[in-house]
Amino acid sequence: MNERIEPAALKNNRPVAAIDQPAGQAAGSLPAGHPPVRWGRIGVLLMNLGTPEGTSYWPMRRYLKEFLSDRRVIEVPRLIWWPLLNLVILSKRPGPKGRDYASVWNNELDEGPLKTITRGQSEKLQAAMGDSVVVDWAMRYGKPEVSGRIQALLDQGCDRILLVPLYPQYAAATSATACDQAFRALMDMRWQPTVRVSPPYHDDPVYIDAMAQSIREGLAKLDFEPEVILTSFHGVPRSYLLKGDPYHCQCHKTGRLVREALGFSPEKMRVTFQSRFGNEEWLKPYTDETVQSLAKSGVKRMAIVAPGFTADCLETLEELDGENRHYFEENGGEQFAYIPCLNDSDHGMRVIENVVRRELQGWLPG
DSSP: OOEEOOOTTTTTTSOOOOOSOOTTOOTTOOOTTOOOOEEOEEEEEEEEEEEOSOSSHHHHHHHHHHHHTOTTTOOSOHHHHHHHIIIIIHHHSHHHHHHHHHTTOBTTTTBOHHHHHHHHHHHHHHHHHGGGSEEEEEEEEESSBHHHHHHHHHHTTEEEEEEEESOSSOOIIIIIHHHHHHHHHHHTOSSOOEEEEOOOOTTOHHHHHHHHHHHHHHHHTOSSOOSEEEEEEEOOBHHHHHTTOOHHHHHHHHHHHHHHHHTOOTTTEEEEEEOOOSSSOBSSSBHHHHHHHHHHTTOOEEEEEOTTOSSOOHIIIIIIIIIIHHHHHHTTOOEEEEOOOOTTSHHHHHHHHHHHHHHTBTTBOO
8 A cells, every 4th residue: 555645635735745766757656566655644643541441340450550550640669659559559449449430431332431522522623624634532541542543543644643632731640641652652663653742721712711611601500609619620749749840830820810711709719639649748729628618617609610621530520520519518518510621512622623723733734
């Protein structure tokens, strides 16, 4: 299959490149005996965190082992962490976490909501971009694997690939580890594609506007007005901030910009951090403690949004809309709402398409 795959949108904008050709050989063709190659297309790979393949013990154990073995995620010295992980955590955690996942599982497709939504984002982005690019998606942990989807793009003739970590705010434990996995795949390739990585977009005006619009629409659907709205971001150990990770600052900037776009005061809309585990200090204030404190102080109506997640998942559906709703109500709160992530809504796709088109400049015709 000696062919240059030329998207229709590009055919009239750029001549077909030629490999060293004997005199008289047709432009764009390959010499006799040349190995089959495909090239000339642009690929976009959306990358999200990951999800287990099932909610039972062994799928959960495999997923947790891959996730918690990542040195970007857990920076505890291996001599301490490996016995704890393999002898304690992987024995005790798969059961309870599996039950948590079962509470939000997409039973129709037999998959986690993150997989369902990320697939939808990929399909809608492909429809928006047309034949100018090939869009695919992958998970850092679990399936579909990053290496396999990069190879699939190469097999379709993509010799230029834009990697898009689906994290508005950069963290070593999210954006960087997704790119690490892609770079590991590239290390095994003789003919590597040219690669770009989209930067974090925590303060991008399109993203901020989409978040503000989504929150307005979510609030308009409620039959009450929240006294307090929490913008909850996934936490990381405080030590990561002290080592130079920009995540904390980017989360606070997103929170401030969204709050200002909505015209709320700092008292009404506050930034918190969720999902901590272990004994180490994490970024504060903690979402769960803040929810309980607000309820105990007399706040009766509140809402939570999660601007750091591009798709609803266990941490939003089970933790925010489930656990924290319970914390609020058992401590005196009366009305609670979780406003969904951007997901593959029109607002969400506007953000992703904006990032992709911006980062493809110079590759796509003007």
